[in-house]
Amino acid sequence: MDGEGLIPEALVAAIEAVAATGRVAKFLYTVPNYHNPAGVTLSIDRRERVLDIAERHGLLIVEDDAYGLLGFGEEPRPALRSGRRDGVLYLSTFSKTFAPGFRVGWILAPRVVREKLVLASEAQILCPSMYAQAAVAIYLSTMPWLDQVSVFRRVYRERRDAMLDALATLMPPGTSWTTPAGGFYVWLTLPEGLDSKQMLAGAVAAQVAYVPGTGFFADGSGARHLRLAYCLPPPDQVREGVRRLSLVVHDAMAVAAPLGATV
């Protein structure tokens, strides 16, 4: 993944690496818009290439579009599902555009998969809360929900701007981060030698929290990364959070630097 999202060549390499072990990659899970945690969006060119690769290798795509309506200006890009109905499961949710507490989302799936999903859902939970579903349905049919989405887009954009400004002002050289065009998250890369998981206790002591990058990798890597969420706090708190985090990063660098120097 880079600034344009999933790297098509890396997808091919991953499929071939699985095949080399005698197994078959069955599906690709991906968040094309405003990725959680990376904050990047798959470019239109790469969307086509990912679809082609998936079709060529018989790979089902699970397209998780939880944040798709929460863009900060640009036109929405075409969903992978819009390009290839049969090979894409499209997931979304009302958790980000209405309220998370209802736990209601939806799936557009090819028929053969849909039947299996219904069976799996029945076996696991019988059915989701009808009350929560009714609340969402009534909200959508009686309230100006697109206006509310517009409010969310403006609010989250202000918070993103506050975070990006504060990062640019306060973070030490060697730190880098993504510039999300929507959604909730900035993905930050620490200067070499720092470990976001080791740093977390100090951050929490300074009353600023994040998710260490290792939580998003299956192979134990990701220690130089961390996910920052700007969705909940207002801009002033976002700025204050980045200020505290920058102190924690500076402290960690001060501890790491002499060690590096002795090598």
Add this chain to the structure above:
Amino acid sequence: MDGEGLIPEALVAAIEAVAATGRVAKFLYTVPNYHNPAGVTLSIDRRERVLDIAERHGLLIVEDDAYGLLGFGEEPRPALRSGRRDGVLYLSTFSKTFAPGFRVGWILAPRVVREKLVLASEAQILCPSMYAQAAVAIYLSTMPWLDQVSVFRRVYRERRDAMLDALATLMPPGTSWTTPAGGFYVWLTLPEGLDSKQMLAGAVAAQVAYVPGTGFFADGSGARHLRLAYCLPPPDQVREGVRRLSLVVHDAMAVAAPLGATV
């Protein structure tokens, strides 16, 4: 299972039958109160014996008590869980005493199992609807919910009485059924030679429905049984339903009888 519920000797036989195949029975799932679908309640004497058998064989008990508060007069019997905390998972729900649409229930579980359940729940659904949980919590803390349970007990008792009276009046000889002391269900056994699954289409055509007994057996048996629910329709409709069902049973007997006679 008979009128007193789970037969302890049958439980021992089942544990030994599994052991004879080289496997180990891991848990017993049981509904001690107002059983779904059988409508029977485990006697106090048998509760002790089931607990002893489970302890002796290291068998975890999953005690599903969805209907425990919906008894028709008698004092509630002690939960299996009350007799042996460590070996019993106790499940219940607000679906039968508040409203089914909230999909909120609870589990009392030994600590070691509880941690696994939390992980399994997080992996499957992240968390249940907070909104639905809040609705239930507010209902319980602000409304006279035990009075409402008393209303349900009276209402369901009237419907059960209507069903039992109608069955006694209308069902042909050779038919038998359980007498539930609570809950929602009567378990009916058809005269020999009848098959509740074959009979279902005719019943639905007569606008009366039930669940064929085969749905409650893992081994394909149960064809002579059917589950009748009296919880939803008022007494007059319950009586009318039994009247229609009795016609369907009489018809099925008329078809089956000559075949039987030619054997």
